[in-house]
Amino acid sequence: xxxxxxxxxxxxxxxxxxxxxxxxxxxxxxxxxxxxxxxxxxxxxxxxxxxxxxxxxxxxxxxxxxxxxxxxxxxxxxxxxxxxxxxxxxxxxxxxxxxxxxxxxxxxxxxxxxx
Amino acid sequence: xxxxxxxxxxxxxxxxxxxxxxxxxxxxxxxxxxxxxxxxxxxxxxxxxxxxxxxxxxxxxxxxxxxxxxxxxxxxxxxxxxxxxxxxxxxxxxxxxxxxxxxxxxxxxxxxxxxxxxxxxxxxxxxxxxxxxxxxxxxxxxxxxxxxxxxxxxxxxxxxxxxxxxxxxxxxxxxxxxxxxxxxxxxxxxxxxxxxxxxxxxxxxxxxxxxxxxxxxxxxxxxxxxxxxxxxxx
Numbered sequence: 414x415x416x417x418x419x420x421x422x423x424x425x426x427x428x429x430x431x432x433x434x435x436x437x438x439x440x441x442x443x444x445x446x447x448x449x450x451x452x453x454x455x456x457x458x459x460x461x462x463x464x465x466x467x468x469x470x471x472x473x474x475x476x477x478x479x480x481x482x483x484x485x486x487x488x489x490x491x492x493x494x495x496x497x498x499x500x501x502x503x504x505x506x507x508x509x510x511x512x513x514x515x516x517x518x519x520x521x522x523x524x525x526x527x528x
Numbered sequence: 529x530x531x532x533x534x535x536x537x538x539x540x541x542x543x544x545x546x547x548x549x550x551x552x553x554x555x556x557x558x559x560x561x562x563x564x565x566x567x568x569x570x571x572x573x574x575x576x577x578x579x580x581x582x583x584x585x586x587x588x589x590x591x592x593x594x595x596x597x598x599x600x601x602x603x604x605x606x607x608x609x610x611x612x613x614x615x616x617x618x619x620x621x622x623x624x625x626x627x628x629x630x631x632x633x634x635x636x637x638x639x640x641x642x643x644x645x646x647x648x649x650x651x652x653x654x655x656x657x658x659x660x661x662x663x664x665x666x667x668x669x670x671x672x673x674x675x676x677x678x679x680x681x682x683x684x685x686x687x688x689x690x691x692x693x694x695x696x697x698x699x700x701x702x703x704x705x706x707x708x709x710x711x712x713x714x715x716x717x718x719x720x721x722x723x724x725x726x727x728x729x730x731x732x733x734x735x736x737x738x739x740x741x742x743x744x745x746x747x748x749x750x751x752x753x754x755x756x757x758x759x760x761x762x
Contacts, residue, residue, distance in 0.1 A: 418724055427728075427754075
């Protein structure tokens with residue numbers, strides 16, 4: 414019998430694994446891009462606002478934020494199922510993680526598009 | 529030399545304790561750890577441990593020697609003793625029945641889950657199911673496992689979730705049958721493994737590889753299973 418779980422991201426081990434690997438690439442790409450930007454540009458308000466004013470970069474940033482949410486969910490879900498053995502505290506921890514990630518994504522959209 | 533031995537008899541002891549025993553070893557001989565245990569048992573017949581073939585084939589005397597799992601019968605003292613001291617403990621992560629004897633049920637339950645036998649629903653041939661030498665070669669490094677549990681009990685993922693994570697030993701056998709050209713249940717086998725615990729709790733730290741007394745590589749087998757699961761899902 415395969416082990417069932419309703420709290421992991423994708424109901425399937427491969428799916429979660431894939432989410433974590435792909436999101437890791439997105440996060441790495443974003444980090445490298447931002448580092449490169451800061452090293453090659455004289456960063457002031459104008460340059461920063463100019464970068465974030467472009468649609469492609471807003472989409473890239475939102476994608477990264479979603480990748481961060483997925484990555485953190487798979488990772489923290491794993492940590493919680495390793496170390497928190499009692500169901501209620503584990504569920505509360507997972508719910509708190511999920512809430513924080515959801516807030517970050519919605520808040521991020523608000524910030525990126527200046528809503 | 530000093531042997532520090534894990535002792536626990538649930539009928540008389542409230543809690544396990546380490547018993548320090550001074551022992552004179554015969555000169556000019558490199559005894560195996562099992563020989564030393566036998567010497568200790570001659571002195572104190574209440575010392576409990578499992579052993580059978582005494583040559584690394586049966587897998588009965590897996591234990592933790594100075595912090596590393598291995599088979600006592602094929603581990604020379606010269607290899608494990610540090611600063612004249614040897615600490616012997618039961619395999620970590622499994623319930624202790626007495627002294628160095630652990631309850632292997634969780635381990636066997638995980639082994640049972642992978643259906644460690646050939647499944648083939650095609651009509652049986654008159655003599656035997658043939659396999660090409662190349663296909664047979666794919667089973668090398670997989671079939672040699674003796675189920676001593678040294679690897680699974682060295683694995684933190686197995687310690688935290690022994691009821692859900694199959695563990696290196698079980699997964700090595702899972703791949704042994706996935707890789708067998710005569711097996712026809714590959715898809716069913718993979719379906720049973722595609723959950724977040726059974727295979728994917730492996731974090732690739734390779735403790736299993738470093739302790740395996742037969743020199744096998746469960747981490748590599750787990751990687752192959754993951755590849756098969758990915759191919760099936762994408």
